[in-house]
Amino acid sequence: MARKPASQNPVTPPADEAQEQSWQITLFGPRWQIEAALIAHEDAWDWDETVILSGCEIADDKPEDWRMDVFLPRKPAAADRAAIKALFAGDDGKGKAPKLIEERLPDQDWITLSQSGLEPIHAGRFIVHTPDFPVDAPEGIRAFTIPASRAFGTGHHATTAGCLTMLSLMKAEGLVVRNIADIGTGTGLLAFAGLHLWPRALATASDIDAACLGVVEHNIEINDIAPGAGLGQLTMLIADGMDDPVLQSRGPYDLLIANILAGPLIDLAPDFAKALVPGGSLLLAGLLSTQEEQVRAACRRAGLRIARRAVHGDWSVLWLRKRNDVRVRASRPGQLPDWAKKW
Structure with a gap:
């Protein structure tokens, strides 16, 4: 992605x-x-x-x-x-x-x-740092170690930090999440944050770039994230958007995260809507504020409505919800697909 x-x-x-x-x-x-x-x-x-x-x-x-x-x-x-x-x-x-x-x-x-300028950043309930800048996180704050790498998502770009802040707001407002997918995950950071906030959720991360597989696997290890396909574990996939049988079979999702670019967000809006349960949440980032209206228009056409928005520098972060009256052919929110029940 x-x-x-x-x-x-x-x-x-x-x-x-x-x-x-x-x-x-x-x-x-x-x-x-x-x-x-x-x-x-x-x-x-x-x-x-x-x-x-x-x-x-x-x-x-x-x-x-x-x-x-x-x-x-x-x-x-x-x-x-x-x-x-x-x-x-x-x-x-x-x-x-x-x-x-x-x-x-x-x-x-x-x-x-x-790596100059990659000092630790504090966003919402999280601190993100590279191995060269270790931190002692205060109580209630989760620190993630994310080395600079080929994959995007060290937390230092305004879009990634904005997503961490918005995820923290979602949790503070009582959002219940049982099934998460982070599309275009890069380093895996946002999927890690989702699992920390909702530790019993089913979690999936995907990216179109095959190089991200090794990056995420390494970051899973150094951040004590549980790999696997069960509750509280993270499954990493290489996939183009939502076009992957495993990604589709693990849905529908309570929460989809996509910190990519405005063009793909517009193209993928209908696929995101189909993959969400009624009332499900979609967190979008990677769009400039000047591109926000186009992205929101595509989401409206797909049956998604804005819940919150934030601006970080020149970048917008959007929290959207799927209308409850939009039907999907899928299992109940958070229900495990049959193939995953053995975990």
Whole structure:
């Protein structure tokens, strides 16, 4: 599932490479251009995974001015420059990349540099941190360790933090959830949060990117999440949207989470509605505030109505509910499918 730009981190290279051959390429451009390039990077199946990309706004008071940083474990070669420029070519191949500014980095760990700014964040009932920034969570707060990785969802993007806050609000308002699915899960973080808030729920996480399988399995282990197909356990799948027999058989769902992009959210709105029980909740994020009305219109057509909304920076987070008078051919909310009853 398409995801928003985020800091990326592959397997750490050998120590001599990390210490002696660290280079950075920086590009400046408008937000739409940098975001489009980062999304193109997600779809570049032949990308060199030792080359790390991150994108962010230059300053809080200039949300439309962005930069992209590219970290390399070697001096940039012509092939590296060509690969970066290709990210800006667009569908017609005619797009022009901003100027590439190259810099040799000091002799220090380039992975740490690529993770700069990933200090712990506190959102709702959760703290999210990387292994490099351990925390002592206060009582009543659940801390999750999420290493920076190829998958989106370290909690530092406004959309992920906004979802954590909205999930906490759902729990505070008494929402009962027995069956959760996190579509486009990335690192698994939002599925983990859902299981923490509703520990007896059936939980499923899915992503279109096969690389997320190993990422989520690792994060399950380091965060003491129970893997499996039973109550209080998490099942991870590789699936395109809702188009997966296991994902469909485990429904209908009380709560669907989708922190992806506005386009897929619009396309998937009817599928989300079909997969929800009457009165079920849909948590959507990954849409800019300027895209919110289009997403909400698609959801209205599918029989979904807004319950709460929040804005985090330029991003909207929506909590929608399925109308009670919309019928679905499915089991009762939270009822286990026959194949899962053995767990």
